[in-house]
Amino acid sequence: MTPLLQVQNISKFYGHRIGCQDVNFDLYPGEVMGIVGESGSGKSTLLNCLAGFLTPETGEVRFEMRDGEMRDTVTMSEPERRMLSRTDWAFVHQHARDGLRMNVSAGGNVGERLMAVGARHYGNIRAEAVDWLGRVEISEERVDDRPTQFSGGMQQRLQIARNLVTGPRLVFMDEPTGGLDVSVQARLLDLLRGLVREMGLSAIIVTHDLAVVRLLADRLMVMKDGHVVETGLTDQVLDDPQHAYTQLLVSSVLQV
Amino acid sequence: MSDYNFAYLDEQTKRMIRRAILKGLAIPGYQVPFASREMPMPYGWGTGGVQVSAATLTPDDTFKVIDQGADDTTNAVSIRKFFEKTAGVATTEETSAASVIQTRHRIPEDELREDQILVYQVPIPEPLRFLEPSEVETRKMHSLEEYGLMHVKLYEDIAKHGAIATSYAYPVKVEGRYVMDPSPIPKFDNPKMEMAGIQLFGAGREQRIYALPPYCQVVSLDFDDFPFEASKADHACDMCGATDSYLDEVIMDDAGNRMFVCSDTDYCASRRKAGHVGAQGTPFEEDAA
Amino acid sequence: MIEIRNLSKTFTLHNQGGAVIPVMHGAELVVAPGECVALTGASGAGKSTLMRMIYGNYLAAGGSIVVDGVDVVQAEPREILALRRDVLGYVSQFLRVVPRVPTVDVVAEPLLAVGAEGEAARAKARELLARLNIPERLWSLSPTSFSGGEQQRVNIARGFAHDYPAMLLDEPTASLDATNRETVLSLIEEAKARGAAIVGIFHDEAARARVCDREIDVSIYTPGLTAGAA
Numbered sequence: 001m002t003p004l005l006q007v008q009n010i011s012k013f014y015g016h017r018i019g020c021q022d023v024n025f026d027l028y029p030g031e032v033m034g035i036v037g038e039s040g041s042g043k044s045t046l047l048n049c050l051a052g053f054l055t056p057e058t059g060e061v062r063f064e065m066r067d068g069e070m071r072d073t074v075t076m077s078e079p080e081r082r083m084l085s086r087t088d089w090a091f092v093h094q095h096a097r098d099g100l101r102m103n104v105s106a107g108g109n110v111g112e113r114l115m116a117v118g119a120r121h122y123g124n125i126r127a128e129a130v131d132w133l134g135r136v137e138i139s140e141e142r143v144d145d146r147p148t149q150f151s152g153g154m155q156q157r158l159q160i161a162r163n164l165v166t167g168p169r170l171v172f173m174d175e176p177t178g179g180l181d182v183s184v185q186a187r188l189l190d191l192l193r194g195l196v197r198e199m200g201l202s203a204i205i206v207t208h209d210l211a212v213v214r215l216l217a218d219r220l221m222v223m224k225d226g227h228v229v230e231t232g233l234t235d236q237v238l239d240d241p242q243h244a245y246t247q248l249l250v251s252s253v254l255q256v
Numbered sequence: 257m258s259d260y261n262f263a264y265l266d267e268q269t270k271r272m273i274r275r276a277i278l279k280g281l282a283i284p285g286y287q288v289p290f291a292s293r294e295m296p297m298p299y300g301w302g303t304g305g306v307q308v309s310a311a312t313l314t315p316d317d318t319f320k321v322i323d324q325g326a327d328d329t330t331n332a333v334s335i336r337k338f339f340e341k342t343a344g345v346a347t348t349e350e351t352s353a354a355s356v357i358q359t360r361h362r363i364p365e366d367e368l369r370e371d372q373i374l375v376y377q378v379p380i381p382e383p384l385r386f387l388e389p390s391e392v393e394t395r396k397m398h399s400l401e402e403y404g405l406m407h408v409k410l411y412e413d414i415a416k417h418g419a420i421a422t423s424y425a426y427p428v429k430v431e432g433r434y435v436m437d438p439s440p441i442p443k444f445d446n447p448k449m450e451m452a453g454i455q456l457f458g459a460g461r462e463q464r465i466y467a468l469p470p471y472c473q474v475v476s477l478d479f480d481d482f483p484f485e486a487s488k489a490d491h492a493c494d495m496c497g498a499t500d501s502y503l504d505e506v507i508m509d510d511a512g513n514r515m516f517v518c519s520d521t522d523y524c525a526s527r528r529k530a531g532h533v534g535a536q537g538t539p540f541e542e543d544a545a
Numbered sequence: 546m547i548e549i550r551n552l553s554k555t556f557t558l559h560n561q562g563g564a565v566i567p568v569m570h571g572a573e574l575v576v577a578p579g580e581c582v583a584l585t586g587a588s589g590a591g592k593s594t595l596m597r598m599i600y601g602n603y604l605a606a607g608g609s610i611v612v613d614g615v616d617v618v619q620a621e622p623r624e625i626l627a628l629r630r631d632v633l634g635y636v637s638q639f640l641r642v643v644p645r646v647p648t649v650d651v652v653a654e655p656l657l658a659v660g661a662e663g664e665a666a667r668a669k670a671r672e673l674l675a676r677l678n679i680p681e682r683l684w685s686l687s688p689t690s691f692s693g694g695e696q697q698r699v700n701i702a703r704g705f706a707h708d709y710p711a712m713l714l715d716e717p718t719a720s721l722d723a724t725n726r727e728t729v730l731s732l733i734e735e736a737k738a739r740g741a742a743i744v745g746i747f748h749d750e751a752a753r754a755r756v757c758d759r760e761i762d763v764s765i766y767t768p769g770l771t772a773g774a775a
Contacts, residue, residue: 028623079400086404101387101408105415108408115411116404122414122479144415186644193643197657215643219622233601233622240603244559251560 004029004170004202005050006070010059012042012049018226019045023059025221025231029169032196032203034217034234036210036249042226043206044174049074050204051091051172052081063088063170086116090163094175096155099162100147106133106158107143113166132161136191153184157191164195171203177212189215210253214238222246263310263343269293273311273465277456280467285434286398287381292463302335302360303460305377309358312373312456313339318346320354325362325502325519332360351522361424363445365501365523368453370470376439378459381466383427383437403435406477414482423487429475436466438474444488444502449474491516494536496527546711546742547599549574552608552618552766554594568594572608572766574744578710581733581743583757586764592746595763596713599744600635601625612711630658634709638716640688640700648691648699649674649684655707666706673702676728694720705732712736714745718752730756 003026012019020042027033035043048054050061052073062070066088073081085091093099100109110129111119119125130140136157138150147155156176163171176192177185193216196203205216213220213234220237222230222245230243241247261267269291276290295303313319319339323332327349335358336347348354351366358375368374384394387405397405406427413421426443430436438449439457449455455468468474478484489503494515501523503516515536518524528540552572558564569591576582584592597603599610601617610617613632615624629635634655642651649670656666674684677698683691688699701717717733718726726749733756736743747753753760 031623082400082402086402104387104408105412107415108411111411112404112408114404115407116402120407120478120480122411123481125411125479126415183644190643190646214641218626232604233625235602236604239597240556242557242604247559 001028002064003027004031004064006060006062007050008060008062010046010049010056010061012045012054012056018042019054020049020223020226023228025228027170027202027204029202030200031219032201032205032217033219033221034213035204035206035221035223036208036213037223038208038249040225041223043223045226046223047172047174047204047206051089052085086113087166088169090166090168090171092156092159092163092171092173092176094178096147096152096159099159100155102147105144105146106138106150109147109158109162110165113162117166128165129161132165133158135195136161137187151184153180153188156180156188160188160192160195164199164201167199169202171201173203173205173207175207175209176205177207177209185212192216210238210250222249260342262315263313263339263345264295265293265307265310269307270311273307276465277308277311277467280456280465281454281469283434284468284472285428285430285436285466287464287466289463290465292460295460296338297334299461300379301331302358302377304458304462304465305358305360305375305460306335306338306458307460308375308456308458308465309335309339309356310343312356312375313343313345315343315345317355318348318353319343320348320351320357321359322357322362322364322520322522323360324504325364325523326521328521349522350526351520361440361442362502362519363441363448363451365498365518365520367448368451370452372453374451374453374455376441376455376457378437378439378457378462378464380425381437381457381459381462381464383425383435398434401433403429406435407479410477410479410482414479420478420482420484426484427477429477430468431473432475435477436474442488442502443476443484444486446474446476446484447486489516492534493518493524493527494534496524496532496537497534498524498527498532546578546613547574547576547744548609548611549595549599550609550611552595552598552610553606554591554598554603555606567768569598569763569766570768572763574761576711576742576744578740578742579737580759581737581745581757583753583760584744584746585760585762586767590762590764590767592763593715595766596635596715596744596746600629600633600713630655632710634704634707634712636701636704636712636714636717638697638700638719640696640703642688644689645687647685648679648688651688651699652702652706655703659707669706670702673705674699676732677702678725678728694722694725697721698725701729701732705736708736708739709741711742712744714743714747716746716748718747718749726752 005027007023007025010023011021023046037043049056060072061074063073065071107126107129110132111125114125130143133143138154138157147158177188207213217234220234221228224245230237230246238250241250273290276288280288295306321332321336323329339345340347351364356373360377382394384405387409388394410420424442425437425440426446428436428438452470454470457466476484491503492499495517498518501518501520504519505514505516507514533539549572554569556566586592598605605618612628615628649667652670653666679698688696717729730752
């Protein structure tokens with residue numbers, strides 16, 4: 001099996017400060033990788049470099065295109081990269097309003113990516129939108145409501161539907177359950193797990209919530225001060241952490 | 257002739273505007289930025305159109321101005337007088353007699369010829385504006401041909417109203433490339449944009465000029481199952497009886513009586529002159545007005 | 546099926562003065578298909594640690610653990626995940642599930658993961674739940690609200706849903722009543738009969754005697770402890 005994504009020597013600096021430095025990893029089809037670390041550890045900087053929102057100073061982010069060729073998305077042309085991000089890639093923001101059009105109906109939000117890749121049949125677009133709303137447990141009768149009328153959990157599920165409707169192969173998630181009630185979180189996590197398995201998605205999830213990665217991620221990368229301090233199988237890193245920082249992180253989790 | 261430079265603007269400014277117009281004609285539908293000047297009228301009263309007209313007019317031209325199809329509204333009269341005074345050009349109300357026609361929100365009913373130029377006044381040149389507020393982002397979307405958002409607007413229309421309710425400023429795609437705002441003309445006029453004449457669009461406040469060369473392909477955006485329709489009031493003109501022209505609805509009194517009349521006053525008048533009479537019309541008399 | 550050579554394990558407690566605690570040294574174990582081996586030794590001798598290392602949950606300090614040709618000590622995370630999905634089952638003492646997923650789906654999940662068709666997987670899950678005497682009215686509920694004994698039986702059902710060629714069992718019969726204990730022992734015997742290699746921890750001596758072919762006292766691999774010290 002060949003990797004879907006090869007990340008090599010990614011470094012990003014903010015002036016003299018390190019955003020993230022010398023990050024390397026391969027992501028295989030169907031793999032879900034978690035990136036954990038405290039605020040300022042560089043996990044969001046790294047995610048934004050991978051997703052093309054920031055340009056790293058060094059390194060390559062090589063992605064397997066549909067024709068099987070590995071292409072460096074850092075140096076590819078902007079139209080190509082933007083095309084990727086509306087077709088093969090998806091990005092789920094922490095705050096749904098960053099990832100949704102708040103003044104466009106739920107159906108329009110889901111349909112946008114379809115229309116962006118050329119769908120021109122209203123009935124089909126709408127049917128697909130309704131289908132996806134169902135898959136993220138939003139009832140059909142809400143299809144014409146705007147996200148402003150939705151609860152936080154529903155907005156987040158709508159954002160996921162909007163992203164997955166074009167059948168992406170790689171999903172970036174930035175704190176997808178942040179700011180949600182625990183009961184709403186659980187529902188969202190279950191939904192994400194199901195979608196990842198059904199669609200064979202690969203995903204990179206940035207979070208500071210170790211319970212989230214334990215449930216969602218196959219592998220874990222622990223970051224501190226812009227550097228990767230530990231990687232491995234999720235349950236192994238959490239149950240038998242090797243690095244001093246990871247041990248501190250794991251032992252700092254409050255028990256319920 | 258007056259003490260003004262010909263057509264009010266100085267020659268350097270007119271050259272700058274002509275360069276923008278030529279670039280616009282070379283890249284149909286593309287919004288060319290230009291250094292819009294202060295004009296002796298408020299923004300929103302056609303400062304963009306006036307600057308384009310000023311750069312286009314020559315002393316031999318015959319100029320016509322219409323506002324919502326009418327030659328006799330304040331805006332039309334003022335602009336016509338403005339160029340009579342500053343350029344000394346001949347003016348007319350007759351579409352076929354004009355070589356340059358400045359318009360606000362209509363295309364004349366008479367088909368334009370190759371030797372005619374239509375100048376539009378444009379309030380907001382960016383068709384994506386109300387969906388994406390960032391100009392940086394919309395320019396990127398144009399350059400990368402990312403127009404999915406335009407259909408989102410039409411989708412929302414159908415979802416809300418059961419049909420594409422956008423009835424004016426209906427977005428078009430030009431020569432298969434740029435999505436363009438046709439200015440707030442009724443969508444009834446959209447099909448007329450594939451014409452023999454040159455069409456120039458000026459947005460003064462927004463500092464943009466764009467253009468359509470003759471016989472340019474202009475396609476109104478739509479869905480396969482909700483095709484574009486050039487609609488008008490389902491009525492005939494009560495003055496001249498025309499069934500093929502765009503109509504204004506006029507409320508006649510407090511009792512709710514109303515009539516439909518051609519918005520193109522020249523078209524209506526010339527039909528009445530030729531003897532056509534509508535349901536509420538009277539036969540044409542030379543000095544009726 | 547399972548072949549452990551010269552395995553060692555230390556814990557380094559960076560946040561407690563960098564204390565290095567050696568917990569296992571030179572461990573050796575070979576388990577053949579159809580064989581069940583019991584790990585014995587006092588509490589703290591390293592039975593669970595060894596089991597967790599075989600599963601890849603703990604990182605070995607040295608040596609090798611080859612399961613079905615994959616050395617768990619050296620393998621990439623995705624290789625270990627594939628091993629866990631297809632080859633190596635683990636029945637732990639604690640049920641860890643996503644809240645709000647129905648019990649029948651929790652049990653069916655290992656089958657779905659290996660590509661079983663949804664209804665077939667659920668049928669197998671229902672059969673196992675029935676065998677383990679989980680009342681049918683509970684099947685559509687999440688097991689998070691179940692009693693400890695019920696959760697353990699759900700965990701066992703889940704562990705036996707897919708016919709793993711190798712299995713790790715951590716106290717599978719603890720705190721079960723006689724009927725359910727009997728069911729679990731039959732499940733283990735059936736697994737052996739179809740050729741599964743099993744490593745287990747059983748405090749229940751009668752159960753151990755009935756299903757295990759051999760015993761390994763892991764104390765002999767514990768630095769500072771001698772075999773049989775407990």
